[in-house]
Amino acid sequence: MTSKDNLVARARTAVVRRLDPVAARRTATLAERRTNGIEATPEVATALDATAALAVRDLAQRIRSGDLDVHHQAALAQLVEAYLSEHPAESLPHGVAQAVASSFEGLWQPVGEPVNEPPPFIRDVIRDQFHRLYYHVSKRTWKDTWYRGVRTYKCPTDMWIYMELIDQLEPGLVIETGTYRGGSALYIADRLETIGAGNVVTVDVNEPPNPPQHPRLTYFTGSSTDPTIVEKIAAMIPEGSPVLVILDSDHSRDHVAAELEAYAPLVPVGSYLIVEDTNVNGHPAAPDFGPGPMEAMWDFMATDPGFEVDARCERYFLTQNPSGYLKRVR
Numbered sequence: 001m002t003s004k005d006n007l008v009a010r011a012r013t014a015v016v017r018r019l020d021p022v023a024a025r026r027t028a029t030l031a032e033r034r035t036n037g038i039e040a041t042p043e044v045a046t047a048l049d050a051t052a053a054l055a056v057r058d059l060a061q062r063i064r065s066g067d068l069d070v071h072h073q074a075a076l077a078q079l080v081e082a083y084l085s086e087h088p089a090e091s092l093p094h095g096v097a098q099a100v101a102s103s104f105e106g107l108w109q110p111v112g113e114p115v116n117e118p119p120p121f122i123r124d125v126i127r128d129q130f131h132r133l134y135y136h137v138s139k140r141t142w143k144d145t146w147y148r149g150v151r152t153y154k155c156p157t158d159m160w161i162y163m164e165l166i167d168q169l170e171p172g173l174v175i176e177t178g179t180y181r182g183g184s185a186l187y188i189a190d191r192l193e194t195i196g197a198g199n200v201v202t203v204d205v206n207e208p209p210n211p212p213q214h215p216r217l218t219y220f221t222g223s224s225t226d227p228t229i230v231e232k233i234a235a236m237i238p239e240g241s242p243v244l245v246i247l248d249s250d251h252s253r254d255h256v257a258a259e260l261e262a263y264a265p266l267v268p269v270g271s272y273l274i275v276e277d278t279n280v281n282g283h284p285a286a287p288d289f290g291p292g293p294m295e296a297m298w299d300f301m302a303t304d305p306g307f308e309v310d311a312r313c314e315r316y317f318l319t320q321n322p323s324g325y326l327k328r329v330r
């Protein structure tokens with residue numbers, strides 16, 4: 001069985017099992033037949049599809065009337081996941097496709113009408129699938145993103161949030177670990193220039209080729225966790241000023257943990273520390289990455305370091321830093 005078939009079968013079973021009792025009884029009968037070795041016949045497959053379609057029609061009706069309990073929600077979430085993961089639509093029974101489509105109805109209000117957000121469980125499935133699409137076709141998305149002709153590995157929705165944080169905080173210093181080509185550092189320098197305050201320092205083990213120059217921008221070459229570099233950076237913070245720290249270098253758990261230890265103490269109350277690329281290792285992208293920024297962040301937050309996740313920074317749904325915008329609150 002291919003992984004697609006598996007997914008579809010799981011969704012189908014989930015729906016049938018969780019929904020109406022008649023459909024559940026029919027599934028049980030079919031399962032019994034399957035144990036007796038007759039599952040593979042087209043007749044049984046068709047019957048199962050028909051059962052699923054029946055259950056899904058019931059589900060669609062419940063969506064429309066807003067009558068969904070947690071079991072329906074769980075079934076629907078699996079369905080949507082399966083549907084969106086495994087387009088084309090013919091991979092699922094027609095009823096499934098219709099139910100999924102109807103769950104999106106609230107998004108298609110005419111202009112000017114109040115828009116009904118989809119229920120949170122559907123919204124999150126859509127968000128995660130879009131996130132995977134964005135992340136995994138990297139050559140046309142985050143690896144093809146430019147600021148004033150300089151490449152940056154930033155997601156545009158995150159760049160907008162950075163702009164808002166800079167406007168709001170007016171930081172005396174922005175500290176970026178991981179320069180790459182310097183595109184993000186140049187962007188930050190320009191934003192600081194616009195508000196007429198602050199400087200940005202960026203550190204990388206590799207010197208960027210042709211680094212963009214800006215009067216508010218300083219480059220350091222070396223490891224972000226080298227104590228000498230950390231000390232030099234700390235000395236650049238104007239007395240009592242807000243600080244914005246952005247951790248975007250080596251994304252392994254151990255390195256991010258070491259960066260958190262080095263840089264969190266430089267962030268005063270009310271300022272922010274951003275742990276970048278918490279989305280890898282299956283949160284929800286790059287499932288094979290291994291423990292990374294999210295895991296380091298969890299360990300860090302478990303020690304109660306005085307930070308809170310600012311969920312408002314994730315309001316555009318797409319962020320490469322889920323749970324990564326940390327505000328110092330004490």
Ligand SMILES: C[S@@+](CC[C@H](N)C(=O)[O-])C[C@H]1O[C@@H](n2cnc3c(N)ncnc32)[C@H](O)[C@@H]1O
Nearest residue numbers: 152153178179180184204205223224248249250
């Ligand atoms: C994701 S890129 C940075 C992207 C950049 N901030 C941007 O948005 O365009 C990660 C960078 O971290 C650098 N790096 C890896 N290990 C590092 C370390 N220990 N200290 C500092 N930089 C490191 C790599 O050389 C690479 O250029």
